[in-house]
Each structure stands twice: as C-alpha cells, then as structure tokens.
Amino acid sequence: MRVLAVDTTTERGSVAVTEDDCVRGEVRLASSEGHSRRLLPAVAFLLHSLGLRPGDVEAFAVTTGPGSFTGLRVGLSTVQGLALGAGRPCLGMSALDVLAARIAGTAPASVALMDAYRGEVYGAVYDGEGVMTGRASVERPEALVARTPEVAAFVGDGAERHRELIVSLRPRALFPPRSLFLAGTLGRLAAPRLKRGEGVAPAELRPLYLREPDIRRPAP
Template identity: 45%
Template structure:
C-alpha cells in the first residue's frame, strides 16, 4: 500500500464537501529519480506523494494517483486540470509520466498543461534576490540548465534552456547566482572553484522538481498560454537519445 504524505487533511475534507471539483488539479513529475504526485484545490496544496527509491516510476505512479484521488473521494473526471512535467530529464521517466497523464486525459477529457522541469525547480525558490540557475545532471559530463528570475514569486525565464558542459555554462554567468538541482550538487566543487563567493546554493532537499510546487505555475501557464493538446504534449529532451544517436551513426556510416 502506498501512503501519500498528507499536507492538510482537514482542509482536504472541507474543500471536498464544498464540491468545487473544477478547482482540483493533479500534478505529476517523473523527470528525475525523485518522482512525485500532488493534489491541489485552487492554489492550495492538499497532499503530495514523493519518493526516491529503487525501481521505475511505472512501479508506483498509477497506484499513487489512485490512492491520492481515492482518499480524497474524487475521480479523475472531477479534476479541472492535469499538469505534467515534460522535461528535460530522464528519458524513460518522462515517457512514463507523459503516457500516464495522456491516458488519464483521454479517458476523462480533463485538459492538460505541460511544464518545464527546470522552471519547476525554480518555482521552489520564490522571491530570490538574485538569478536562479537550475541544474539537472544530464550525465555524460553535461547538465540541463535554465536561468530564471523569481523575484516576483514565479519563475521568468532569462534565456533558453540548454544542455551543455558545466564549464561552458559557468563562463556565461555574471554576478551572484543561486543554484538549485541535483546538477548543482554534482558539480558544486567546480561551481565554487569558478564563481567563488558569487555562488550560492539551495539546500539539497530541493534537488529534484516537486509536484508540490507546480500548482500556481500550472494554472498561470494554462491561463497565459492555454492548455496543451494531447498531440502536442511531448517530452522535451534537449538532446538526442542513445537510440537516435546510434541510428544517426549507422546511417552516416552507410
């Protein structure tokens, strides 16, 4: 039995009795090994389940969603919005999360919005007085990187998201920078060596994107940009997969 971490059960019960089902939002993140699911009533986080344990996201994701909604006494069709992190991140993890949310949307007709994993990381650091650099370890001595202004509470991108050598990234950063993400942990020694006292770090508890910070971000995205059609809802990898790289090598050689 999967046991979600309940944030506020009294508020949950009160909200459900009022029957404002259109305000409920379910958020899913499987972009890193630390996957999570969260349920919101409007902007208010009601409950979140997070895990970073051995196994794949497909081992727990559907069961966590079912128990979260079941304990709340609602069904997928009662939701007003589904939100899913679309990447960058783990290729396999992104596919699991995307396929699961698409399946829920097809079966229920609930609209969907896709969100950047790097923006979700930045959303965990609101009102920062300096630019927030979000880093996820992309392996192969590279990082997925984004730079954001969160001074007004929500992340505003200061440039395009990239995958690159951390040395090259650090050479482009000016002034004090606040780093967050597992990439910041993996390359902390390098970051400090290059930036010195200009480098600041968010605690390791925020190293992974969390569904528990997605609510406002998802609603703002749905309002300003509109929801995402299922045909357009695709993972964002930023670089080719191993299969694509190998395919290109074979055909280039041929």
C-alpha cells in the same frame, strides 16, 4: 481549480493534487527505474487518500523535460491517458522552469541545473523573478556556470552534484534549501495558466528533449 500534477523527469518523481495555490497532497516516487510501475498506483493512492475520484480532477499538469527519456515517456503517456479518459485539459511545463520558480526572489538571478549524466547538465539561467534570460541547454557544467552572473542562486540535482565546481567558479553562489520533488509546485504554477485557457488536448503534449536519444546498433 483542482489539478493533478506529475513529475517523472528525475529519480525524485512525484505526484500531487493542488487546489489553486494549495498543495492538498503529494506522493513521492523512489527511483526513476520504478516510475513505470509506481506512477499509476501512486495516483490511485493519492486520490483515494483525499477522498477524490478521477472525475473530480479538473485539469492535469506534467513536466515535459528535460530528463530521462524513459521517465519523460512514462509521465507524459500517463497524463495523456488520464486526461483523455476524464476529458480534461493538460498543461506541460519545463522542469527547469519549475525549479527556478521555487527560488525566484532569493537572488538577483537563479540557475536551474539538472544532472544529465555523461558529465553534463541540463540548465538555464533566469532573472530574479524566475524569467528565463536565454535558452535551456545541455553542456558541461563548467561551461554553463561560466556564463552565469557572479551572484546567483543555484537549484536542482545538477547543482547538488556539482556544488564544489560551482563554488570554485562563482564564490558568491547561493544554494537555497529546497525540496527537489516538483509535483506540488508544478500544480500550483499550472493552475492560473489553466484558468486562462492555456491548457491543451492530451495529444498536443510534447516532450522537451535537449539531447538526442542514445540509440545503439546491436552487436553483429
């Protein structure tokens, strides 16, 4: 199955075309501030470079969160528009789940951490096969790490940012080297689920917000 996958949850955004378990091509986006301007041109460039037309895409996948509110809206609305125009199904996946899948099998447990700024992380703990063992949360990194197993592999930009803290609390922590551009992995994970009929209509995609929007009243 040919899948167009989009991830805009962090500054390391990406777009990929996958066919079953093979990543045919991936375009990486420079920063979250430019996702709204760069995403559609990146999709067009990728399809053209692979000799594909929008109608050649059989399904769409997108990371639904957690992450930047603006980034999530850009990714979701773009995929919804493309899928609606092509009449194709969609599948949304948590970016934390995609991160954990990238390091499944490297340790008895894995921890996906994304930088939530304000001194917090989005995070979740998984078993060695990449199955979440609790619930995703947003909290201080030291609070989340304190609940992790003694031996675990950590992944994500939150793990990069707080590596020193993690090691101080979990000296046996592992940090497998993995690219944090997720679209290729997302497409590969989505394909078997889409084949099983788990895809949804574009309008049914929902963002995964772990934190309330920061809405401020204008100054009088």
